Amino acid sequence: MKGRIVSISGATIRADLAGAKVGDRVYVGTARLTGEVVRLERDMATIQVFEEVRGLGVGEPVVSAGGPLAVSLGPGLLGGIFDGLQRPLTVLRSQGGDFMQSGQDSFPMDRTTEYRFETECRPGDEVQTGDPLGWVMEGHIRHPVLSPVGGRISKIHAGLATLETPLVHFKAGDAVKLWHAWPVRQPRPRKTRQVPGVPLVTGQRCLDFLFPLLKGGVAIVPGGFGTGKTVLEQSIAKFADVDVVVYVGCGERGNEMAGLLDEFGDLRDQKSGRPLAERTIIVANTSNMPVAARESSIFTAVTMAEYYRDMGLDVLLLADSLSRWAEALREISSALEEMPGEDGYPTYLGSRLANFIERAGVVETTTGAQGSLTMILAVSPPGADFAEPVTQSCLRVAGTLWILDTRLAHRRHFPAVDWTQSYSLYSEHAASHFADRHTGWGGVRDRCRDLLQREESLREVAEVVGMEGLQERDRLLMEMAERIRLDFLCQNSFTEDAFSSPQATVERITRLIEEYDRALGQLDTGATLEEVLREAKDATF
Ligand SMILES: Nc1ncnc2c1ncn2[C@@H]1O[C@H](COP(=O)(O)OP(=O)(O)OP(=O)(O)O)[C@@H](O)[C@H]1O
Ligand SMILES: [Mg+2]
Known part of the structure; x- marks a missing residue:
């Protein structure tokens, strides 16, 4: 199928293309820019071009690829870094320099490897x-x-x-x-869907202990500007106990992606002992790349993730950030003059997001193996307003919510996970799994949560009556809760402490709780609060 460009408006063009179908991939102009048919009226196709359109002229040819936008799947994807159309960035760079040229086409894998x-x-x-x-x-x-x-x-x-x-x-x-x-918008086949059952260890104490995620589950990470979304996701990408990691940088800063690559070059996977890069695929659609390809990038990424899941592996997909993805969708939709919904996003925002997120899960593959695809998705709502449509649409389909709090980040409490509002629907299940393997997990977890909750309500009281107005036992509780926050919930990603195994996690919190119980006992037997605290401060953790 071949046609000609009739009109161009930004990255949206119209062409007469008889016989085309919605969703078809097309090559636009003499430069052969990649595009997708998004609307059809008789023979007139509206095409979203995924690349820079400068230099494109009316009358230039448009050729249909005869099928939908697809990715190529085979050995050799691991360790690769691709753009939203799965073009290998390292290969393109060696061909065309640091700035990608429009119309460059390249096969994602090495054709010469045997x-x-x-x-x-x-x-x-x-x-x-x-x-x-x-x-x-x-x-x-x-x-x-x-x-x-x-x-x-x-x-x-x-x-x-x-x-x-x-x-x-x-x-x-x-x-x-x-x-x-394989067409990117079509989920890959599976035999059955199964219920997630095994926790995914992130290495973050506060997440694994309080708000665990299961393999095959979905976690949403909403956080305002600078609250640590990127650092958290990159840290999990390094330490998560999975076989394959697919990391999608969606409209984020290019230098952060480059930094990630450099770092991964030197690190080793804890499980297999092999270089971390060997288990990682990066899809980069940074803020300086064309917006339209950002929309397809998450589908490109999830299709590659499913491909490895189908081998019976545990795959983790991290996206940073879905808000930038949704902004791309909004821009495309407004160029198409569609009726805007809430906050200007298209009315199909929720269903498009669900099409993507629903591809997470534990499955029995077509060959009878069990594979899982877990998702951790950052959302960066403007003004940290979590009532906005992107956060809300994600929440409807996610089982775990890790809210990053701006005030905590300002106090440099990292990861800035708000323990009062975050939740995990998998909590009980994961806790019983961990409790079978790590003594104390269940009971200590209840104590820890109770302490943090009581601190919240005591803080309100203290604001009225002052710390001195509190009973000694309550003041002790406030002191110990602070210690749990600083020594347990805080975890610096740039030190040795960046990863904490479940065993190390439960040992650390057990020590803190035991310390609290000992101090309580001393208060009861007549020691003053000052004495008890002085002794507790000297204790090493
Ligand atoms: N776990 C952590 N340990 C130590 N420092 C951290 C941690 N998380 C975040 N930080 C600090 O906070 C800064 C901002 O983090 P990050 O870039 O991840 O935020 P972000 O939410 O991705 O920001 P943006 O909204 O701009 O994308 C980091 O440069 C780092 O100094
Ligand atoms: Mg960031």
Whole structure:
């Protein structure tokens, strides 16, 4: 299908393109810019271009790619850094310099790398769609090659193969290769959906202990400007106990993404001992890249995440930030002159977000393995107003909420997680899981929460009557709660303390609670508060 540009308005163009479908990927102009058909009126297609349109002229050709926007999936994605259209940024940079040029197209994986294809299939075997044909290893990850069709195998290649080597031939149709394309907006198939059951250890005491997340669950991290969203997500990207991490930088600062890459180069994964970069995929759509590609970037990322989930792995997708993504959606929608909804966002904001977030979960894969896709999504509402549509739409579908509080961040209490308003629907389940493995987890957790809650109400009383007006036992409680805040809830991401294992977490809080009980006992046996506190201060934690 081929047509011509009729009009151009910003990144939105109209072209006569008979036979196109909504969602089709198109190449626009002589520069072959990537775009997507977003609306059709008879033969007139409205196309959202994902790249810089400067220099584009009316009358230039528009060619349909004959299918929807898709990503390429195969071994070699790990360790890669891509833009929102899955173009490899390191390769583009070596071709075109630091500033990306419009229309540059490049395959996301290395076509020359050789993998050893192992198979138990033989010519003459009959297979069904989705049956495993064989596998290759990408580092320590086993990639099954699944049959895209059913039929009788006529020829099969075993041994070294590149991405383009024809591996399995059927009587009819093309040969199966190591890679295939998958439409980004279509969830990948699975057998069944399962209920999440295993906690995802983030290494952050306050999160794992008070507001845990389960593998396959979704956590939302709303926080105002400078409250530590990026530092928290990057820290979790380093330490989370998962097999693969997909990190989407959506409209964030380019230098932060570059810093992340540099750091990952030197760090090792705690579980496998291999370089951290080997388990990480980065999708970068920084604030200086075209806005429209930001909209597709989260779908590009989630499709790659699902691909690894389908191998029976635990995958974590981190996005920073969905507010920047929603702003892109708003900009596109207003260019299309659609009816605006709340705060100018399109009325389909909630459903589009749900399309993305619903792809998280624990699944039984088509090959019978169990894989999980967990999401941690930062939201940066303007003015830290959590009543706005993006935060609210996310909340409807998330099981865990980690609110970052501006006042805590100002006091340099990091991570600035507000323990009075954050919650996790998985709390009880995760606590019983941890309690089976780490003695004390359940009881100490209840004590800790109770202490923090009582401190809140005592603080209100103290504001009226002053600290001196409180009873000694209450003053002791205030002192110990402060200690829990400083020694337990605070965790500096730039020191050795950046990661805390569940065992270290429960030991630390147990020591603090025991200290509190001892001090209470001393008060009861006649010691003065000053004496008790002096002794507690000398205790080392
Ligand atoms: N866990 C932490 N440990 C130590 N310092 C932290 C931590 N979290 C945040 N900070 C400090 O707060 C600063 C701001 O954090 P960060 O950039 O993550 O905020 P943000 O919410 O992403 O901001 P923005 O809204 O601008 O994107 C950091 O540069 C760092 O100094
Ligand atoms: Mg940030």
